[in-house]
Each structure stands twice: as structure tokens, then as C-alpha cells.
Amino acid sequence: MTVNTETLADLGVANERQIALRLRKSLYGLKQSGRLWALHLRKTLLKLGFEQCYTDSCAVYVDDLLVTGTSVANVDKFFEDMKVLDVKDLGRVSKFLGTGIVYDELHGYMLNQRQAILELLERFGLADANAVRVLVVDDKNEGDDSALLPDANGTPSRPLVQLFQSLVGGLLWIARCTRPDIVFAVHRVTRRAHAPRESDWRNAKRIMRYLKGTIDVKLRLEIDASSVRGAEVRLEGYSDADYAADRVDRKSVSGGVLCIDGMVVGWFCKKQNSVALPTMEAEFVAASQVASELLGLSELLGELGVVVHEPILMHVDNQAAIKQLEGEDSSGKAKHIDVRVKFVKDFVQKGVIVVEYCESRKMRADLMTKSFPAPRLGELRELVSLE
Incomplete structure (x- = not known):
């Protein structure tokens, strides 16, 4: 002072x-x-x-x-x-927290962050960079110990690390608000934000180049008429897992998408807390995380006076995980799974949540757990209401 x-x-x-x-x-x-x-x-x-x-x-x-x-x-x-x-x-709202908001009577609300992307490109000297169509991130050096542009003593340059962290923070904000298509790629570059490598810097810049090429993509908030259940709203969740995704600690990654009456309202990508042994376990944990988010959303809507249709629908693309969730598989394969994620079985057996198999081509959460070539990326963008 x-x-x-x-x-x-x-x-x-x-x-x-x-x-x-x-x-x-x-x-x-x-x-x-x-x-x-x-x-x-x-x-x-x-x-x-x-x-x-x-x-x-x-x-x-x-x-x-x-x-x-x-x-x-x-x-x-x-x-x-x-x-x-x-x-x-x-x-009437037209911009909120850097997000442009446009209302259309035919198509509902359209959200975009064009201005935020332009400012980020300008700030990091990428305004004239070439745009790219895909988000394939480079993970071949994931176990490499070389720091990002080290100084003469071989230690990370603090100003450059802070610059990288600032870029990642901007990308996280965009990914969280309106761009579920970059969530997985941004998740990858945040893993070593405390000590980034050159490959992390390249990946972050590639995300920016992708955003430049898709700067006019908007998130559509429109209710799917086929999902409406009278005065009640229908909650749905999609879960997926990338087994042993981290090449260093071999932990899997969970991905999830949340919908209200078919409208995408939330998504996440996060590394699981422990190493999953079979693929089924990774999918089971991911489904439990999505179920937790759905139950929380149901409680929030209830407090706002919105009646939620039961059962809540959850889509999973792994049959073994579905059997575990429904309690059909009584083998010892899942006895070691933490009780914190087994709570979802109780809600499934009580009928609060119903689990359905979802084929991979319709799995919205796929976008949260892996990279895709341009054609498939375009299909997934449509599935999560990006246009």
C-alpha cells in the first residue's frame, strides 16, 4: 500500500x-x-x-x-x-464473460468466443499463423525430461513457463465455456504446466492454430424436441475412457458430456486418480464420474423448481462396464475398485439411473478422450452441438 x-x-x-x-x-x-x-x-x-x-x-x-x-x-x-x-x-445479454450470445427464435441461443480467440492469437503472436483442421497432439516425448527452452543452468526459464501457463489458462477458459472440441487437447498440455517441454509449447500453439481456423464455430443451445417429456426435463450423460492414456504413470482419462433435453450443457476431461487394471475398470470409473455430475445437476435443477424426469439416462460404450454397473457380473474382477465410484451401482439398482449401450459412432464423450482426423472430428462437433 x-x-x-x-x-x-x-x-x-x-x-x-x-x-x-x-x-x-x-x-x-x-x-x-x-x-x-x-x-x-x-x-x-x-x-x-x-x-x-x-x-x-x-x-x-x-x-x-x-x-x-x-x-x-x-x-x-x-x-x-x-x-x-x-x-x-x-x-438484453449479448456478451458475458467474454462469450458472445445471440438469440434466434428458430435455433435457440448461439454462444461463441470469437473475440477472446482473436485477443489470444494477438497476445501470443499467432495472428498470422497458418490455421490447421485437426487437433492431433504430439505425445511421443511425454516421458522426455528436457524442459521448455532451459536457461544456461539447464533449469526451466521462469518467464517462459509463466508465459506458457498464461496461454494454457486462456485455452482452458475457451474450452470450458464454448469449445468442447478442444477439451482433450487442452487437457494434454496442462499436465506439465509447472514445467512444460518444447512439445507442450508446440501442442499449445497447434490448438491456437486450430482455433484460428474454426474461429466462427458456435455452441448451439437448443432443446431437442424428441427428448422433451412434458413439463419434465430429461437428463442424459455420455461417458468414455482412454485406457492407460498417460505414458508416464499409466493412469486412464475420463471423459463425459451432460445434456438437458438433448441440449449439451456440460463436459469434462480429467485424469483418473488411480491406475485401472482392465479397460472395464477405466470405463466403470468414467461412468461413475458422469453419474456424479448428473446427480448434482439434478439436485440443482430441483432447487430451481425444475422437475427432472426419472430415470436419468446414461450412455456407456463398454458392455463389461454396463454389466458391472447393473450388478449382473458377480465375479471378483471389480472387487478392488474404490467404493467411492461404486456408489453409482446403488442408484442404478434403485432405478434412479438407467445405463444404455451406445455405439462408438454416436458416443459424444469420445471427443473428450482422444484425437481424431478431420472427417470424424467434424461429425463429433455436430454431436456436441457445435456448428
């Missing part, structure tokens, strides 16, 4: 290190400011009669609020009540 010389003189000290000031209220930028603002916002909303979700207790992004309601009058009243916090009504 900088204190001017006149104030220091009034306090009778030579520099700011000799004083300690007690703040009467929080200042922007302090370590605890974010938490204090969240508490203040929560208190204000509760006072206005709102209820806080228990499933997701923080459905806002710091001080950016995306407001919706059952009528324009209700939304207007909200902004009138929120004048105590000096909240600005920016009108």
Missing part, C-alpha cells in the same frame, strides 16, 4: 513500513475483498427474498450477474431492488 509523503509527515513517520492502518471497510484488490463482496451480495439477495442454492452456493462470477426471469416485469423489479448495490442493467 502506497502512502503519500504529506500523510507520512502528518503521522510523524519516515516511510509506510513504520505504520499499520486499520481499514474501516474493504478495498478493491485486497486478498479478502472477493469473499467480503460475496458475503455482502448474499446478505443483500437474502434480504430481498431470494433463496440460496445449496447445490451451487455461488452461481455468480464475482460482480458479474446474468439475470433471467419468468417475465420482463420481474427482471425490472430485480434491478430496481438492487439499486442499493449500484447494479447496472446492461439490457
Whole structure:
């Protein structure tokens, strides 16, 4: 904190290190400011009669609020009540957190991050780079110990590592918000973000070149009429696993896609916590992770007053894993699997979740676990509502 010389003189000290000031209220930028603002916002909303979700207790992004309601009058009243916090009504949403939002009565909402991609390309000197059509990542040096552009002492150059981490952070944001087609590739380059290799840098730049070539791709949020069940909404999940994907520790990778009435609303790619022995085990763990996400989403929708159709549908492309989930296979092949992932069997046997086999060509979660040539990549983009 900088204190001017006149104030220091009034306090009778030579520099700011000799004083300690007690703040009467929080200042922007302090370590605890974010938490204090969240508490203040929560208190204000509760006072206005709102209820806080228990499933997701923080459905806002710091001080950016995306407001919706059952009528324009209700939304207007909200902004009138929120004048105590000096909240600005920016009108119908067209951009939120760097994501462009366009509404079309025929096709629903279209989300894109064209501007965010352009800014990232410019920032890292890739605005004039050649675009590519596929996202095949280079993993042949996955076990290589050579650091990214080491300095004279052979240790990683800290500024370059930070630059790489900044690039990966930008890619993660784009992948998480609107581009499920780059999730797997971004996951690969984040594995060694603390000490990246030259191959990691090449892969990250290739993702940027791919984004440049697909900069106008949009995520379509449109309900599939064939999935609608009256006043209820239908939840579906797709799970897949890449067995022993990591060449160093041989851990598998889980991938999942979540849908509401056929509309893709969530996706993930994450490395599993332990080494899976057979392929079935890796698929079983991935299915359990998707089931956990689906149950959490069901709880959140319930709190929002949305009735979820039961059973929840889960698609898996491994018959052995399906038999384990349904409790048909009583052999000892899965006795060692952690009880934390076996909980899903209980929900399947109770009828809360139904597991169905999904052939590989229709498996949306394939996009989360492996790279594909251009034709198949295009098909998968369509399956996850990218156009």
C-alpha cells in the first residue's frame, strides 16, 4: 500500500513500513475483498427474498450477474431492488464473460468466443499463423525430461513457463465455456504446466492454430424436441475412457458430456486418480464420474423448481462396464475398485439411473478422450452441438 509523503509527515513517520492502518471497510484488490463482496451480495439477495442454492452456493462470477426471469416485469423489479448495490442493467445479454450470445427464435441461443480467440492469437503472436483442421497432439516425448527452452543452468526459464501457463489458462477458459472440441487437447498440455517441454509449447500453439481456423464455430443451445417429456426435463450423460492414456504413470482419462433435453450443457476431461487394471475398470470409473455430475445437476435443477424426469439416462460404450454397473457380473474382477465410484451401482439398482449401450459412432464423450482426423472430428462437433 502506497502512502503519500504529506500523510507520512502528518503521522510523524519516515516511510509506510513504520505504520499499520486499520481499514474501516474493504478495498478493491485486497486478498479478502472477493469473499467480503460475496458475503455482502448474499446478505443483500437474502434480504430481498431470494433463496440460496445449496447445490451451487455461488452461481455468480464475482460482480458479474446474468439475470433471467419468468417475465420482463420481474427482471425490472430485480434491478430496481438492487439499486442499493449500484447494479447496472446492461439490457438484453449479448456478451458475458467474454462469450458472445445471440438469440434466434428458430435455433435457440448461439454462444461463441470469437473475440477472446482473436485477443489470444494477438497476445501470443499467432495472428498470422497458418490455421490447421485437426487437433492431433504430439505425445511421443511425454516421458522426455528436457524442459521448455532451459536457461544456461539447464533449469526451466521462469518467464517462459509463466508465459506458457498464461496461454494454457486462456485455452482452458475457451474450452470450458464454448469449445468442447478442444477439451482433450487442452487437457494434454496442462499436465506439465509447472514445467512444460518444447512439445507442450508446440501442442499449445497447434490448438491456437486450430482455433484460428474454426474461429466462427458456435455452441448451439437448443432443446431437442424428441427428448422433451412434458413439463419434465430429461437428463442424459455420455461417458468414455482412454485406457492407460498417460505414458508416464499409466493412469486412464475420463471423459463425459451432460445434456438437458438433448441440449449439451456440460463436459469434462480429467485424469483418473488411480491406475485401472482392465479397460472395464477405466470405463466403470468414467461412468461413475458422469453419474456424479448428473446427480448434482439434478439436485440443482430441483432447487430451481425444475422437475427432472426419472430415470436419468446414461450412455456407456463398454458392455463389461454396463454389466458391472447393473450388478449382473458377480465375479471378483471389480472387487478392488474404490467404493467411492461404486456408489453409482446403488442408484442404478434403485432405478434412479438407467445405463444404455451406445455405439462408438454416436458416443459424444469420445471427443473428450482422444484425437481424431478431420472427417470424424467434424461429425463429433455436430454431436456436441457445435456448428
